Amino acid sequence: MKKPSKRTTCAAAVLVAAAAAIGGLFLLNFYYKIDRSFRCVEVPQDPAVWQMVRNLDSDGKKSTRYDLYLPQPADSVRNYSLILYIHGGSFTGGDKREGRHICPYYASKGLVAASVNYTLYRGPGTANLFSLYDEIISTTYAIKDECAKRGYNITEMAFTGFSAGGYTALLCAYKNPNAAAVPVKFVFEQSAPASFEPDLWGKKSDKRRAAFISLLTGKKYTADDVGTETFQEAVNAISPSAMVSAETVPTVLAYGPHDWRVPPAQKFPLLENLEKYKVPHDYIEFPHSGHRLFDDLDRSEVYFRTVDTYIERYFDNFKK
Numbered sequence: 001m002k003k004p005s006k007r008t009t010c011a012a013a014v015l016v017a018a019a020a021a022i023g024g025l026f027l028l029n030f031y032y033k034i035d036r037s038f039r040c041v042e043v044p045q046d047p048a049v050w051q052m053v054r055n056l057d058s059d060g061k062k063s064t065r066y067d068l069y070l071p072q073p074a075d076s077v078r079n080y081s082l083i084l085y086i087h088g089g090s091f092t093g094g095d096k097r098e099g100r101h102i103c104p105y106y107a108s109k110g111l112v113a114a115s116v117n118y119t120l121y122r123g124p125g126t127a128n129l130f131s132l133y134d135e136i137i138s139t140t141y142a143i144k145d146e147c148a149k150r151g152y153n154i155t156e157m158a159f160t161g162f163s164a165g166g167y168t169a170l171l172c173a174y175k176n177p178n179a180a181a182v183p184v185k186f187v188f189e190q191s192a193p194a195s196f197e198p199d200l201w202g203k204k205s206d207k208r209r210a211a212f213i214s215l216l217t218g219k220k221y222t223a224d225d226v227g228t229e230t231f232q233e234a235v236n237a238i239s240p241s242a243m244v245s246a247e248t249v250p251t252v253l254a255y256g257p258h259d260w261r262v263p264p265a266q267k268f269p270l271l272e273n274l275e276k277y278k279v280p281h282d283y284i285e286f287p288h289s290g291h292r293l294f295d296d297l298d299r300s301e302v303y304f305r306t307v308d309t310y311i312e313r314y315f316d317n318f319k320k
Contacts (some may be wrong), residue, residue: 004292044103050107058142066116069107074151083113088163102264128218129238140181166192170240188252188274192268195241244273256289
């Protein structure tokens with residue numbers, strides 16, 4: 001076998017170095033944009049104001065640990081509100097560390113915040129949207145108990161998240177608000193799937209529609225099931241837009257029209273039903289942005305200030 005020449009070896013080394021440099025620049029740009037998008041959220045870096053406790057246990061599984069962000073000092077006389085952040089990652093990736101961009105902001109305002117992990121999908125039988133819901137709801141009880149031990153009496157909460165986490169926030173807030181450890185007062189999300197109607201996700205054949213819902217639910221559906229009442233019930237059971245009623249909690253939504261990961265059209269059934277049932281809500285569009293909402297810093301500020309008004313309006317512990 002002929003050995004590669006020195007020229008070939010050098011060329012390969014240059015290509016590898018160039019690829020590494022480009023990758024490094026991409027990551028630097030990515031994290032710069034994340035930092036830029038949260039620049040409107042000012043957080044005092046003072047342990048006398050807030051502190052974080054890492055990797056707390058929820059149910060004995062490593063995959064469901066959470067981080068707590070606690071206002072300082074604890075006051076056992078007053079009641080506290082909880083902001084529960086759920087990370088994104090297409091249900092297959094991501095980590096609770098994503099919460100470090102937002103949870104300190106709420107802890108610095110006197111709320112308890114938590115960022116949670118959940119079991120990621122790693123193939124058939126590992127996780128689905130039903131098991132995800134069960135894990136997050138269970139974690140609310142673990143958080144409430146842990147906070148009580150530390151002198152924080154949690155009496156109300158709001159779910160929030162980005163992308164897959166935003167979807168889970170909607171699901172947990174809409175499906176049964178009474179299932180959580182404390183009353184859910186509102187929900188706010190960014191770039192969340194709101195409907196899993198297969199057609200909205202570009203599934204044009206019955207075979208693809210059935211496979212799509214089978215993957216999300218962990219239940220087997222075939223092309224023959226598509227169009228039946230049973231199949232539609234399965235779609236509705238995982239679509240927050242189909243769960244909206246007059247009792248649905250107030251909602252803040254943020255989307256970018258140039259999103260290539262979550263089809264922009266799938267938000268319309270949710271917006272239509274929020275209007276139909278007269279649910280208090282604010283829709284904030286990031287007109288130049290895609291999925292990550294990086295390209296409209298002014299809209300990020302609007303989003304977080306809107307959430308601040310919801311905190312004052314709907315949290316009993318913060319009403320003026």
